[in-house]
Amino acid sequence: MRTAYTSDQIRTAERALMALLPDGTLMRRAATGLSVVCAGLLPGVYGSRVALLVGSGDNGGDALYAGALLARRGARVEAVLAGSRTHQAGLEALREAGGRTVEAPWPDVVRRADLVVDGLVGIGGAGELREPYRRLAVAASEASGLVVAVDVPSGVDASTGRVEGPAVRAQVTVTFGACKNGLLVDPGRSYCGRVELVDIGLGPYLPDPDVVSLTDEDVADLLPRPGAESDKYRRGVIGIIAGSERFTGAAVLSVGGAVRAGAGLVRFAGAKAAVGQVRAHWPEAITTVLDGPSVADVGRVQAWVIGPGLGTGEEARELVRAVLATDVPVLVDADGLTVLAGDRSMLRRSAPTVLTPHAGELSRLLDVPRDRIEAARIAHVRRAVTELGAIVLLKGSTTVVAQEDRPVRVNATGTSWLATGGTGDVLSGIGGTLLSAGLSGYDAASCAAHLHGLAARLASTGNSGGQGPIAAMDVARALPQVIQSL
Ligand SMILES: NC(=O)C1=CN([C@@H]2O[C@H](COP(=O)(O)OP(=O)(O)OC[C@H]3O[C@@H](n4cnc5c(N)ncnc54)[C@H](OP(=O)(O)O)[C@@H]3O)[C@@H](O)[C@H]2O)[C@@H](O)CC1
Numbered sequence: 001m002r003t004a005y006t007s008d009q010i011r012t013a014e015r016a017l018m019a020l021l022p023d024g025t026l027m028r029r030a031a032t033g034l035s036v037v038c039a040g041l042l043p044g045v046y047g048s049r050v051a052l053l054v055g056s057g058d059n060g061g062d063a064l065y066a067g068a069l070l071a072r073r074g075a076r077v078e079a080v081l082a083g084s085r086t087h088q089a090g091l092e093a094l095r096e097a098g099g100r101t102v103e104a105p106w107p108d109v110v111r112r113a114d115l116v117v118d119g120l121v122g123i124g125g126a127g128e129l130r131e132p133y134r135r136l137a138v139a140a141s142e143a144s145g146l147v148v149a150v151d152v153p154s155g156v157d158a159s160t161g162r163v164e165g166p167a168v169r170a171q172v173t174v175t176f177g178a179c180k181n182g183l184l185v186d187p188g189r190s191y192c193g194r195v196e197l198v199d200i201g202l203g204p205y206l207p208d209p210d211v212v213s214l215t216d217e218d219v220a221d222l223l224p225r226p227g228a229e230s231d232k233y234r235r236g237v238i239g240i241i242a243g244s245e246r247f248t249g250a251a252v253l254s255v256g257g258a259v260r261a262g263a264g265l266v267r268f269a270g271a272k273a274a275v276g277q278v279r280a281h282w283p284e285a286i287t288t289v290l291d292g293p294s295v296a297d298v299g300r301v302q303a304w305v306i307g308p309g310l311g312t313g314e315e316a317r318e319l320v321r322a323v324l325a326t327d328v329p330v331l332v333d334a335d336g337l338t339v340l341a342g343d344r345s346m347l348r349r350s351a352p353t354v355l356t357p358h359a360g361e362l363s364r365l366l367d368v369p370r371d372r373i374e375a376a377r378i379a380h381v382r383r384a385v386t387e388l389g390a391i392v393l394l395k396g397s398t399t400v401v402a403q404e405d406r407p408v409r410v411n412a413t414g415t416s417w418l419a420t421g422g423t424g425d426v427l428s429g430i431g432g433t434l435l436s437a438g439l440s441g442y443d444a445a446s447c448a449a450h451l452h453g454l455a456a457r458l459a460s461t462g463n464s465g466g467q468g469p470i471a472a473m474d475v476a477r478a479l480p481q482v483i484q485s486l
């Protein structure tokens with residue numbers, strides 16, 4: 001499991017460790033690790049041009065010391081001192097090693113560098129970058145050389161991943177001691193490139209993580225696998241209520257996600273047209289044409305999925321109410337969430353409820369503008385959990401899953417090609433299947449997001465290794481191969 005922390009958590013751990021070590025030890029460790037990564041990126045250190053963007057804090061100090069180490073190996077190191085102050089010991093080290101400082105015009109220095117080291121701000125950064133950092137961040141992002149961010153790309157909020165205004169776009173981010181939340185969550189994540197962690201001995205002093213990210217191994221351990229004693233009922237019976245006379249595709253895709261994720265049995269109930277399509281595509285499912293808002297005829301299930309393509313009228317409302325009145329876990333998606341936004345009292349129940357909104361749906365549920373949710377996904381998914389009393393999977397460029405009193409789980413899989421119609425319906429079927437197999441809502445939601453992202457990657461990757469468009473059904477189809485590979 002990968003773990004990540006807020007800036008405050010990192011600072012607390014740093015203070016505890018620093019108290020035990022001679023002054024400057026941590027910065028030396030950080031700078032040595034940084035210089036090793038930088039040297040590994042250059043075809044040769046000797047003779048290469050390195051531009052250091054140096055801010056006024058310790059982030060700039062790291063860059064200066066790393067620059068000194070590279071200069072000792074023959075790199076031509078030029079430092080742009082952008083802050084009102086400069087880390088003096090770091091500057092002396094750079095000068096002693098043969099590095100030099102340069103005056104404006106700075107963009108030329110950045111343009112001609114083989115490697116740009118962004119040491120403007122790290123965990124001490126707050127809010128939008130001010131000038132001249134702002135201009136340098138833009139120049140670095142447009143540079144033709146490699147860009148390495150020190151600890152966190154400048155302009156990215158280390159605790160939240162929030163980006164206001166320009167920020168440095170790096171190919172590699174070298175982070176110290178532990179990963180920061182903002183390196184795992186969009187929009188910050190998309191500025192980091194590859195993240196390299198340099199161990200500086202902080203481990204024993206770190207608290208419980210604020211954010212975690214499951215690995216393939218974690219998901220493999222959590223996934224239910226049928227044993228010799230398993231039959232279809234014991235593996236899990238999932239009930240899906242989706243689709244309408246007008247929208248039938250969502251039903252087919254949700255059932256597809258469930259069948260291909262390994263449901264023991266899928267019971268599908270919906271409007272006649274949706275039932276017809278589900279039967280045509282998935283003969284494995286047992287179907288019921290719903291006659292009114294009762295789910296009594298569908299049969300026993302261990303978990304429900306309700307919402308994709310359901311509509312938001314009176315009948316849909318009563319169906320959502322009926323499903324939430326049962327005593328089994330329920331996953332509510334899409335139109336089901338819009339219905340819930342109109343009457344959150346339905347969420348008062350004792351069995352687990354998993355909600356799977358995208359930012360627009362969460363905006364309706366919380367009455368918060370969508371762009372605010374997208375800018376601060378962790379804070380809003382937490383708020384949703386507290387306000388709604390449910391487990392919440394917030395879909396998007398970074399999918400995050402939260403439950404009360406547990407770290408937010410950030411999904412590490414997926415591809416930009418996944419942003420296409422119907423993929424959310426497939427996700428609901430996967431999540432419901434895992435719930436019906438007995439996983440907790442928190443595990444079911446996070447494993448579903450992980451598998452969904454892996455399946456999308458597999459489906460979108462061609463023989464050449466490049467990625468291309470996918471249809472939602474391709475994601476469902478790729479699920480068995482992904483589960484086999486874990
Ligand atoms: N944690 C660890 O264990 C270790 C941490 N280490 C390193 O220390 C780093 C943290 O150093 P830090 O505390 O000195 O803060 P830092 O990130 O350099 O920035 C502070 C300066 O930025 C400025 N500034 C802020 N916001 C701004 C804005 N929007 N726009 C423009 N300027 C802005 C603000 O300037 P001021 O307003 O004071 O002029 C302030 O002085 C950390 O990221 C890591 O690299 C390693 O060396 C060793 C182990």
Ligand SMILES: [K+]
Pocket residue numbers: 059118119120121122149150151152153154
């Ligand atoms: K930085």
